[in-house]
Amino acid sequence: MKRVAFIALxxxxxxxxxxxxxxxxxxxxxxxxxDAAKETKAQxxxxxxxxxxxxxxxxxxxxxxxxxxxxxxxxxxxxxxxDPEAIRAWLIERYGDYVSYAPQFTTLTWPLFAVPAxxxxxxxxxxxxxxxxxxxxxx
Amino acid sequence: xxxxxxxxxxxxxxxxxxxxxxVVLVMIGLYHPADRNISSGLVGKAMPQFxxxxxxxxxxxxxxxxxxxxxPHLVNVFASWCIPCRVEAPQLGExxxxxxxxxxxxxxxxxxxxQGFLEQNGDPFQRVGADDDGKVQLALGSSGVPxxxxxDGKGTIVYQHIxxxxxxxxxxxxxKLNEAKQ
Amino acid sequence: MxxxxxxxxxxxxxxxxxxQLVAGSLGLTVRGAVLGGAVRPVxxxxxxxxxxxxxxxxxxxxxxxxxxxxxxxxxxxxxPLIFKIAGTWGNHEGSMLLWVTVMGMAGGVVALVExxxxxxxxxxxxxxxxxxSLGFYAFLLLASNPFERLSPVPAEGNGxxxxxxxxxxxFHPPTLYLGYVGLSIAFSFAIGALVTREVGPAFARAMRxxxxxxxxxxTVGISAGSYWAYYELGxxxxxxxxxxxxxxxxxxxxxxxxxxxxxxxxxxxxxxxWTVMLGVVAFSMSMIGTFLVRSGILTSVxxxxxDPQRGTFILALLAIYIGGALTLFGLRASTVxxxxxxxxxSREGALVFNNVMLSAILGIVLFGTxxxxxxxxxxxxxxxGPPYFNPMSALFAVPMLVVLAVGPLLRWRxxxxxxxxxxxxxxxxxxxxAIIALLAIGGVALLPFLGLALxxxxxxxxxxxxxxxxxxxxxxxxxxxxxxxxxxxxxxxGMSSESAFSVEKLVAVKVGEITEVGPWGxxxxxxxxxxxxxxxxxxxxxxxxYGADGTVTRMLPQSRSFWAPPQQTSESAxxxxxxxxxxxxxxxxxxxxxxxxxxxxxxxxxxxxxxxxRLWWKPFxxxxxxxxxxxxxxxxxxxxxxxxxxxxxxxxxGKIAYRRERQGR
Numbered sequence: 001m002k003r004v005a006f007i008a009l010x011x012x013x014x015x016x017x018x019x020x021x022x023x024x025x026x027x028x029x030x031x032x033x034x035d036a037a038k039e040t041k042a043q044x045x046x047x048x049x050x051x052x053x054x055x056x057x058x059x060x061x062x063x064x065x066x067x068x069x070x071x072x073x074x075x076x077x078x079x080x081x082x083d084p085e086a087i088r089a090w091l092i093e094r095y096g097d098y099v100s101y102a103p104q105f106t107t108l109t110w111p112l113f114a115v116p117a118x119x120x121x122x123x124x125x126x127x128x129x130x131x132x133x134x135x136x137x138x139x
Numbered sequence: 140x141x142x143x144x145x146x147x148x149x150x151x152x153x154x155x156x157x158x159x160x161x162v163v164l165v166m167i168g169l170y171h172p173a174d175r176n177i178s179s180g181l182v183g184k185a186m187p188q189f190x191x192x193x194x195x196x197x198x199x200x201x202x203x204x205x206x207x208x209x210x211p212h213l214v215n216v217f218a219s220w221c222i223p224c225r226v227e228a229p230q231l232g233e234x235x236x237x238x239x240x241x242x243x244x245x246x247x248x249x250x251x252x253x254q255g256f257l258e259q260n261g262d263p264f265q266r267v268g269a270d271d272d273g274k275v276q277l278a279l280g281s282s283g284v285p286x287x288x289x290x291d292g293k294g295t296i297v298y299q300h301i302x303x304x305x306x307x308x309x310x311x312x313x314x315k316l317n318e319a320k321q
Numbered sequence: 322m323x324x325x326x327x328x329x330x331x332x333x334x335x336x337x338x339x340x341q342l343v344a345g346s347l348g349l350t351v352r353g354a355v356l357g358g359a360v361r362p363v364x365x366x367x368x369x370x371x372x373x374x375x376x377x378x379x380x381x382x383x384x385x386x387x388x389x390x391x392x393x394x395x396x397x398x399x400x401p402l403i404f405k406i407a408g409t410w411g412n413h414e415g416s417m418l419l420w421v422t423v424m425g426m427a428g429g430v431v432a433l434v435e436x437x438x439x440x441x442x443x444x445x446x447x448x449x450x451x452x453x454s455l456g457f458y459a460f461l462l463l464a465s466n467p468f469e470r471l472s473p474v475p476a477e478g479n480g481x482x483x484x485x486x487x488x489x490x491x492f493h494p495p496t497l498y499l500g501y502v503g504l505s506i507a508f509s510f511a512i513g514a515l516v517t518r519e520v521g522p523a524f525a526r527a528m529r530x531x532x533x534x535x536x537x538x539x540t541v542g543i544s545a546g547s548y549w550a551y552y553e554l555g556x557x558x559x560x561x562x563x564x565x566x567x568x569x570x571x572x573x574x575x576x577x578x579x580x581x582x583x584x585x586x587x588x589x590x591x592x593x594x595w596t597v598m599l600g601v602v603a604f605s606m607s608m609i610g611t612f613l614v615r616s617g618i619l620t621s622v623x624x625x626x627x628d629p630q631r632g633t634f635i636l637a638l639l640a641i642y643i644g645g646a647l648t649l650f651g652l653r654a655s656t657v658x659x660x661x662x663x664x665x666x667s668r669e670g671a672l673v674f675n676n677v678m679l680s681a682i683l684g685i686v687l688f689g690t691x692x693x694x695x696x697x698x699x700x701x702x703x704x705x706g707p708p709y710f711n712p713m714s715a716l717f718a719v720p721m722l723v724v725l726a727v728g729p730l731l732r733w734r735x736x737x738x739x740x741x742x743x744x745x746x747x748x749x750x751x752x753x754x755a756i757i758a759l760l761a762i763g764g765v766a767l768l769p770f771l772g773l774a775l776x777x778x779x780x781x782x783x784x785x786x787x788x789x790x791x792x793x794x795x796x797x798x799x800x801x802x803x804x805x806x807x808x809x810x811x812x813x814x815g816m817s818s819e820s821a822f823s824v825e826k827l828v829a830v831k832v833g834e835i836t837e838v839g840p841w842g843x844x845x846x847x848x849x850x851x852x853x854x855x856x857x858x859x860x861x862x863x864x865x866x867y868g869a870d871g872t873v874t875r876m877l878p879q880s881r882s883f884w885a886p887p888q889q890t891s892e893s894a895x896x897x898x899x900x901x902x903x904x905x906x907x908x909x910x911x912x913x914x915x916x917x918x919x920x921x922x923x924x925x926x927x928x929x930x931x932x933x934x935r936l937w938w939k940p941f942x943x944x945x946x947x948x949x950x951x952x953x954x955x956x957x958x959x960x961x962x963x964x965x966x967x968x969x970x971x972x973x974x975g976k977i978a979y980r981r982e983r984q985g986r
Contacts, residue, residue, distance in 0.1 A: 021220045022247045023909065026272035030908060030933050032827050043825070048708045052177060052282040056563050058706070061556040063891075065247050066282075069273030094180045094280030097696075101706030108701050115688045116713050119681040122153075126677060129147055151654050154598065155647035161609070162640055164694055168618040169629050169636065173697035 021065050028075035029068030035079070042075045045084040048102045049074070049091065058101060176301045179280030186214075186294045187278040191268025194245045194253055201242050201268030207294030211319035213241045213312070214288040215264070216276060218248045219256035221284040227303035228260035234309070235263035239316060243267040246276050246284055287312070291319035324389050327377025328468040331418075334370035334425060335458035337363050338451045341428075345448025349441060349517075357440065360447050361432040367451075368429025375409075375422040378467055382409045387478055390471040391415060397480035399855050407491030413615060413631075414467035416494060420611070421461060423502035424454045427531070431506055437527050439519060446513030453505060456638040464634050483856070483883040483890055489549040497542035501572055501607035503535025507579060511600030512646060515653045520593045525586035528600065530963055532583055536576045537956040543569050544949030555891040555906045557823070557937045559945060562710040564619040567690045568610030571683055575603035578679040580956075581672050589733055591660040591669050595676055601650055605643040606683070612639055618694060664735040671728030678721035682714045689713070715768055722775050725809070726782035729802060744785050752778035765821045772817030780810035797962025805955025812948025818901075818941035829911035829931040839938030841903055842866045848907070848932055856883045858892070861907040861932065865896065878907040901940035908933030 023029065033039040046060040051067040059067040059074075070091075077087050091099045103109040181187070186206050193200040206212050215231060217224040235241050243264035245253055248271070257264075270276055279288070282301075289298040289312065298315040300308065341363045348357025381389045383405050385398045395412045396405055409415045428450040435443060461467070510528040514520045546569065551559040560566060579599035586596045613619055616632025663669040689705045696703040726748060730741045755774040759765050765773075783806035786799060826838040835844045846862040858881040866873050876894035883890070896903040911931040 021218065022249060022271070024247050024271070024273045026274065030827050030911070030935075031829070032825070048706065050704045050706070056561070058561075061554070061558055061561070063555070066273060066276075069247070069277060072272065073274060073277055091277075092180075094277070095177055095282065096180055096702055098177055098702035098704050101704050102708030103692075103703055103705055108696060108699065109692075109703060111695070112689065112692055112705065112709060116681075116685060116716055119684050119717075123677045123681055126147075126150060127674065130673060148655065151594070152651045154602065155644070155651055158605075158643055158647055161691070162636065162644075164691060164698065165612075165616075165618065165632075165636060167698040168694045169616065169632050171698070172618070172629070173700075173702070177702065 023065050024069040024072065026069050026072030026076075028072040028079075030071075031075075033075050033079050038078050039075075041084055042078045045078070045087060046071055046074055048100060049088070050099050050101055052095065052099065177282040178301065179282075179296070179299050181280045182296050182299050184296060186288075186290055186296055187275075189268075189275045189278060191244065191270055191275060194243070194248070194267040194269035195250060195257075198264075199266045201244060201266045203294070205242070205266070206290045207292070209292040210240060211292055211297075211316050212290045213239055213316070214244060214290055215241055216244045216246060216279065216281050216284055216286045216288075218246045218284050219252035220248065223303035224256075224285045225260050227285055227305070228263075230304040230306060230309055231263040232261045234304075234312065237313075240265050244270050244275060246270050247273055289315040289319055323377045323380050324386065324468040324470065327374045327381075328466070330370045330374040330377065331421075331458070331462060331468075334367050334374065334421070335455065335462060337367040337370065338425075338454045338458055341367060341451035342448050342455060345444045345451060348444045349448075357444050360444055364432035364447050364450070365429040367454075368425040368427075371422040371425035375418055378415060378418055379406055379409050381468075382406060382415075385478065387476075388470055388472070388474045390469045391467050393471050393475050393478050395480075396478040397855070398477065400480070400486065401854060403488070404486050404491060410494045410498075411491075414461070414465045416498070417457065417461050417465050418467050419495065419498050420502055421454060421457050423498055424450065424457065424505050427503055427506050428454070428509075431509075431531070435527055438513075438523055439517070442513045442517045442519045442524070444513075445516040446509045449509040449512035449516075450505065453508070453642055456642065460631075460634050460638065464631055480855075480883075483881070483888045486855075486883075487549065487553060489545055490553070493542055493546050493549060496538050496545060497569055500535050500537075500539030500542050500576075501569075501604075501610070503531060503538060504572060504576060504604040504607050506531040507535070507576075507600040508604035508646065511597045512649065515597060515649050515657075518653065518656065520586075520597055520657045522587050522590050525583045525596060528596075529580075529583045529587055530960055530967075532576060532580050532600075532603075533956055533960040533963070536573070536580055537953050537960065539569070539573045539576060540949060540953040540956065543573060544946050544953070547949075548946045551942075552893050552895060552904075553890070555893055555935070557825075557904050557939065559819070559942075562686075562689070562705075562707050564690050565610075565614050567686050568613050571610060571686055572603055572606040574679050574683040574686070575599055575606050578676045578683075579603050582676060585669055585672055586660070589661055589663075589669060591663060592673065592676075593657050593660045594654050595673070597654060597657065598650055599676070601643075601646045602683075605639075605646070606687075608635075608639055608643065609687075612636060613690070619690070661734070663733070666731065666738060667735050668728060668731045668733050671724050671731055674724050675721050675728065678717045678724075681717045682721075685713045685717070686710065711768055715771070719771055719775065722779055722809075722813070725806060726775075726779045729783070729786045729806065744788070745782065748778040748782040748785075751781055769817040769821035772813050773821065776810045776814035776817060779813070780807060783807040783810055797965065798959040801955045801957070801959030801962060803955070804958055805952045808948045808951025808953075808955055810948070811944050811951055812946075815941050815944030815946075815948055819939050819945065822940045823942075824938045826936040827933070828936070829933050831929045831931050836934070836936070838903075838936040839940075840868050841936075841938055843903075843905070843934070843936055845932060845934065848930075851879070853881075856881045858882065859907065861905075861934070863894070863905055863934075865903060865905075867898065876903070876905050878905045880907045880909070897943055901938060902942050904937040904939060906935040908935060 033042060043060065047058050049059050049070065051057045051059050051062040051064055051070070053064050053066050054062050057067075059070045074087055078084065088100055088102075092104070097104060097106070097108065103112050105113060186203050188203050190202045191200045206214065213234065231241060241263045243266065245267055248269070253267070268275070285303055287300040287304060288296050289300075291297050297319045300312065304312060341360055344356040344359045344363060347353030348360060378391075382392055382396055383402060385392060385396055385405060387393045391412060391414055396408045400408070410419045428447060431450070432447055438446075507528055510524065510531070514524045546566070547559045550561070551557065579596065579602075582592045582596040582599050585592045612632065612635045615628070615635065617628060618632065689710055692705050693703050727741070727745065730744060752774050755777040759770055759773060783803055787795065787803055790799075824839040826836060828836045830836055830845045832845055832847060835842055837843070842865065844864045846864050848859055848861050851858050851860045858879040860877050860879045863876040863878070864873050865876055874896060876896055878894040879892040881890045881892055882888075891906050891908075894905045911933050
């Protein structure tokens with residue numbers, strides 16, 4: 001009992017005067033799915049979705065309550081059998097490409113995918129020019 | 140000695156060209172900084188369907204069907220722990236007095252804290268739905284509190300106001316409500 | 322008083338930098354040649370003055386002089402001394418002062434010891450260093466004065482972000498800065514070489530120890546930063562492709578390419594244009610990184626205070642320095658011939674290939690980091706993260722790693738695959754065995770799969786250059802190369818293993834309950850409050866056991882609350898074994914099963930509070946940072962080898978000259 005009082009005292013000392021944002025009551029904010037395969041699918045999706053109120057974290061890496069709500073949303077839908085890309089599309093419909101760390105191939109993001117190709121081309125040109133000149137004495 | 144291979148001309152100037160591109164890009168970023176707010180993608184589309192339980196005893200919860208009853212509504216996404224929500228309370232009060240129906244969605248909150256909040260800051264809401272797990276906030280495309288949505292009589296979202304409604308925004312809100320009436 | 326002393330020292334140092342620039346530039350002309358003699362002493366004094374200024378700043382932080390604005394904003398009298406000192410560089414102004422201090426000191430040491438290059442080139446180099454320093458001095462003195470006073474003096478400071486009150490993180494910035502800013506020497510050498518057209522082996526030999534030194538610090542700084550993020554942020558991640566992390570990776574990639582290029586130029590007189598360009602690019606990446614972090618145009622967990630005005634100032638500096646250097650490169654590099662030639666299958670060939678690969682990865686990281694800005698300029702928002710960076714960099718990293726395994730075995734100038742083919746049989750078999758094993762285990766994603774298979778082969782192949790050598794007479798730089806390449810294989814193995822085999826468990830348990838994660842059994846023994854110097858915390862006592870019959874060990878994760886400023890952090894508990902780490906975090910109190918919060922009284926069917934625990938079993942994850950340290954160690958061995966060889970040469974020359982004198986020749 002003394003321990004509980006101490007904990008309560010400690011918590012009171014550090015809690016600010018205003019009300020605290022509650023953690024979401026969503027069931028799967030901090031709970032994994034029972035089916036391991038589905039949990040892995042959910043985990044992969046969560047690692048690629050951005051937390052909307054953080055400075056740059058995925059919802060899998062954030063303690064923000066909104067991230068908890070989003071995690072639960074993802075887990076519940078995957079448990080119900082929904083495809084991860086469908087969930088991602090649902091979120092993108094509402095928040096734009098910003099919410100997904102995996103850039104989709106759209107009219108806005110095609111340069112991201114073009115750049116590696118361009119770099120490959122430049123690399124090839126540079127190396128080809130460097131190497132096709134035969135050395136002075138035959139090989 | 141035969142001429143040793145030299146680097147191709149274009150390769151020598153490529154780094155400078157790329158750097159100039161970088162400078163231009165960054166100047167745009169510095170002088171026309173993008174809006175940090177994340178807007179909902181549902182503006183211009185139908186309000187998602189939901190039926191939230193009551194957040195306060197003796198007050199009905201919020202069923203989205205209400206929002207398609209022919210009259211334009213304001214939907215205010217708020218919470219007792221949200222400090223800018225206190226700043227916008229007087230403006231909401233004014234809008235309520237002008238006869239505009241304001242529905243509230245409280246996000247990740249408790250009855251006790253809500254009651255305290257409304258006692259302190261006034262109560263402009265007709266109905267308050269409790270979105271304790273935050274799902275409806277996500278379904279709306281809302282990324283924080285406070286946000287206010289202007290919804291027309293058919294249930295279509297006409298306008299999303301991100302952040303607190305300050306006195307200078309009242310004109311804009313009334314204008315959007317007029318648009319919603321058409 | 323001390324603050325004013327520091328400010329005065331800073332102004333003096335800036336003035337000396339101006340003098341260094343003028344004397345160095347005029348010293349290159351015929352009429353001003355006599356000024357050249359002043360440059361070295363001026364550079365040394367400038368470095369010492371900058372150091373004095375920095376020492377003054379450390380002093381005002383350690384005594385918590387609240388009349389200095391910077392101290393009032395960033396420190397607190399109750400902080401432990403070590404964190405007060407670390408607070409000196411844990412903010413924008415202090416870290417900029419650290420930047421100019423390292424630049425000044427590095428320039429001073431070069432002025433003191435470097436005698437291998439023609440004096441003209443040294444003058445141009447030191448003038449270049451002064452030119453770059455001036456811009457940063459101006460930025461400090463005009464836009465970010467660290468010694469600004471505050472009136473009235475506040476009663477207490479604002480405290481430092483609790484996340485930064487950690488030894489690992491306290492010393493991460495200085496290490497990184499020694500790296501970033503050490504690359505400025507390479508930049509200045511490249512400028513000096515371009516201006517005086519002295520791009521040859523002597524230039525490379527002079528530049529090499531500086532590049533190595535800076536690179537070693539960068540490697541240590543990045544590894545340390547990654548480890549800090551891993552244990553402090555509470556979710557077990559160690560790299561997020563966050564803009565600030567990328568800002569430290571980009572100079573490292575350029576410096577790695579530069580380091581190898583420089584060695585080739587030093588020993589084989591080839592790759593001249595590459596070396597000079599990489600010298601310019603490496604420090605340019607440091608400056609670009611600094612700019613991105615401090616201007617606030619990119620959102621990041623690390624962001625310093627956002628300030629577009631400061632951003633514009635630094636951007637102007639960048640335009641002058643990088644634009645100027647790259648223009649100089651474009652103009653002069655065409656007259657720099659490529660040097661000796663070599664065939665595709667040769668050590669030079671392998672190094673050129675890998676330089677191109679490293680540059681490509683650099684390009685991808687830079688473009689991916691900047692792309693959100695491109696999208697914003699078009700009015701939209703995009704996020705670019707691990708799902709983009711991982712596969713795209715792997716596209717170039719995989720061929721690079723394969724060539725890395727083979728390259729050190731090739732001869733210079735020209736070689737045949739058949740000659741080294743036999744040595745590669747064992748690594749190839751190891752790779753095949755790993756592939757079979759991984760297919761048998763099943764469920765491993767493509768990238769970690771490739772990483773594990775390559776790491777095994779590379780690990781063996783990196784040791785092959787030692788085969789057939791007399792190990793006691795093998796030069797240190799060879800040991801360095803072997804250690805560093807082996808370190809890459811080790812780190813790659815750790816990264817891939819963490820990705821492929823980590824097991825996560827999120828549970829809400831009562832005191833006394835046992836839960837399992839991987840081969841571990843974890844029992845929550847107690848949750849108790851504890852107090853520290855400026856925090857209180859709830860500490861969980863976990864009793865953990867490996868397998869059915871391991872010894873029971875205790876872990877103590879904490880959920881900590883600071884009050885100045887108010888913030889909550891989770892202190893994770895780590896238990897390291899040879900084959901991995903158990904990672905435990907204490908979350909909050911879980912709501913009781915029927916939805917009411919615990920404060921509403923005991924519930925008849927669910928006695929006692931439930932506590933959220935986050936547990937991970939991460940096989941072989943410490944290898945990531947162990948590999949990083951091995952890479953840095955390899956660099957240190959190589960550096961020691963080169964420096965010792967140089968010293969021997971100096972001593973030998975001295976002896977020869979003495980003997981000649983005695984013999985009257």
